[in-house]
Amino acid sequence: MNTQVFEQNLQNLQPEQHQIFEHEIAKANFDLNSYLSERKNQVEAALAQSIEVVYPEKIYEAMNYSLLAGGKRLRPILCLAGCELAGGTVEMAMPTACAVEMIHTMSLIHDDLPAMDNDDYRRGRPTNHKVYGEDIAILAGDGLLAYAFGFIISKTQDVSAPRLLPVVAKLSYAVAATGLVGGQVLDLECEGKQAIDVETLNFIHTHKTGALLEASVLCGAMLAGADDEVLQRLSRYARNIGLAFQIIDDVLDITATSEELGKTSGKDEQVQKATYPSLWGIEESKHQARRLVDAANIELIPFKEKSLPLMAIAEYITNRTH
Template sequence: MNTQVFERALRNSQPDAGQVIERKTDKATFDLKAYLSEKRVEVEAALDQSITVVYPEKIYEAMRYSLLAGGKRLRPILCLASCELSGGTIAMAMPTACALEMIHTMSLMHDDLPAMDNDDYRRGRLTNHKVYGEDIAILAGDGLLAYAFGFIVEKTKDVQPTHLLQVVSKLSYAVAATGLVGGQVLDLESEGKQNIDVETLKFIHAHKTGALLEASVLSGAILAGANQDLLQRLTHYARNIGLAFQIVDDVLDVTATTEELGKTAGKDEKAQKVTYPSLWGIEESKRQAQNLVDEAKAELSPLGEKAIPLCAIADFITARTN
């Protein structure tokens, strides 16, 4: 693993010292910064062991290049947190957490291609196709997507087979035309059009961004055997933070620098995309994102202290700077 790259990504993906999110409880103060750091280290270690370089070396090197490029690791951490909330363990959820990051990384690799959003940088380093070429970047993304599902099935232990099948189905649905792919298609078709309304924008991002975030939250709970009431609460939580995440992304594309984002800033305006700030303005977009986060936390409030990590992560979504 490239230690310098990981450490830089770890620093960049945390809130500034003044923004560290703490949630008071009767017994202690929950330190989200420490929680995210601890879980991220565990996820990074598991990802580093998940794919080894064998023949033909180039494709495996390309897969590892993007998979180990750092980042917030928000999706795997959500999976781990929801599994623990539901009475499960880190060990039973880690293979799915790694698979989620493989799928997410694939989506970024393909999104960066010239035929899509055409970006030269991702997570502070050259995008995969700039290093390995478009052909290998496409194949490396395909390789990560296919590998993810086999990894879940082969590596998951101490989970009921029916629960494992539900997770595989959930992830498949989230990444297919019913989810990420469908959202990306409509996003591409909407570029340059000025008649896109809020409902269409919500549909795009509920599928392109929200579907995988929702799967991340629900998969951990499903692995642990969560009941329907809890799954319903987590579904509402996940859909709210998924939309809030995208609204904040749109705001940061306008307000943050390329260095802060680790990818090219101002891409949405250049591509003539309709975004939440373009419809609502910056301040109203921030307010809408905060309302969604508040609703997400309200869904989990009856669960008490065991829901604190997920509630704190919801707060992090609106406080993040990249």
Template structure:
């Protein structure tokens, strides 16, 4: 199997224009994020928050939330506040992950990391500010969604970002650095929590906003779990095969930090095969939704073909 950095169009059984859809949704999300966080006094903290929040990126997490909400009959307007909040939380995790006490990285999305621009103290507070504001933003800005659904969304999101989700995965990731013979079970735990929990929340919360049934939530959860793990496997591959200019962050960090990765356990070809199988499994979970699931199917395909 040959690995390249070329992107291929997701194979669709319809005329669905995935990259047109992605570009249009990215534009809407960017505009909403820009409007969500104006600079007010004290300016320094808002500038630091905006610096990382508006630094670009694929915006896959908010788009997953919007696509799932629309799949189940909801609207863009219903989903956008939660979608923006998910990106705020994701950005918080990146700011904190880049700190010297964590991964100690100098670049993110092609720019200097937050602490390199504003200092470690302000970077920590910028992450804290984004996390707190994310929950406020959902509650104050969401329209036409019953209160009981919003409560479900907030509970799900809190669980995904806390010690039972993202934070717990990060702790295990730090503990595993430099440790030889990390098991596959431990590696899976790290990434289903550090990366997968928030990504799963993006999909499930989008469904909850639109009133998803318990059965629909189960299918959406399994879809997201599969693409979340596939996403991480591809990240591990790209850390080896891509350059900093392509990634927008330092390449080869996993090897330098002596981190266990999927390629270190399986090798590159087997890792790619596992990622492709996870995507197949993910798409199978969407069969109950029919043709309306094309955006989620396309995102699953995109995960294994992305170059950064």
């Protein structure tokens, strides 16, 4: 592919001309399905070896029950893609990618608890607390969260400590009250309230959903030694796709079936949760998600062909059905 033409075409992009991205991705013969399948298989293989079942068996089994339950593995794949874009390798990023998925799994286990979103199904099968009880489910989430940080430190190779420690700090910041936990708290506080504005909703989801997505991309790039300019571009990319991801999640909660989602559909409306479709309607929500993805991909223009996996993943976010 002619990289000069690629860059010139994208530099001329207008906000509504997202077809240019799709055209350039297709012209480069980039096969997203094959890419996602290959990376997912690599992540699944690494996760399968990440936690050994030892005494007391029940807690390790509960951790693995949710960790190995499948799913899109989007966050670890974003971590690997961010590392490769910045010149790194899959091997150096895989422990961090696994840690990201451990943390994400923790958030799902806890999110499904009766005191939170109270869901019986996740990824097409009974949620952790339905199998192991609420007490073990809470501890399984705690175990995964703590295990994740040790896994990065003990398993990462060919990355110096001065480069590795900021990765651990970035990830911890994303999951703490400064990120995922803080967003979840505000989300719970806003349930049943009618007067939630877009700014509040954006705050919830840039923290509850977006912070870990952003950390996934940035941690991968940081492992490869990306400079501040690269990290700032990737940060803007990730924040935009994080919000787009949540908007489409809200839409799918209304339009998709429980079988398609692998979890109970229609839950947001049942608990009177503020969502983007409740503020904008379905079609405008899709439009706003599309604009966010366009803005995300604009940030990747300087990276040319190296950006194709991240661009294609952004396109996938708005086109997915589950």
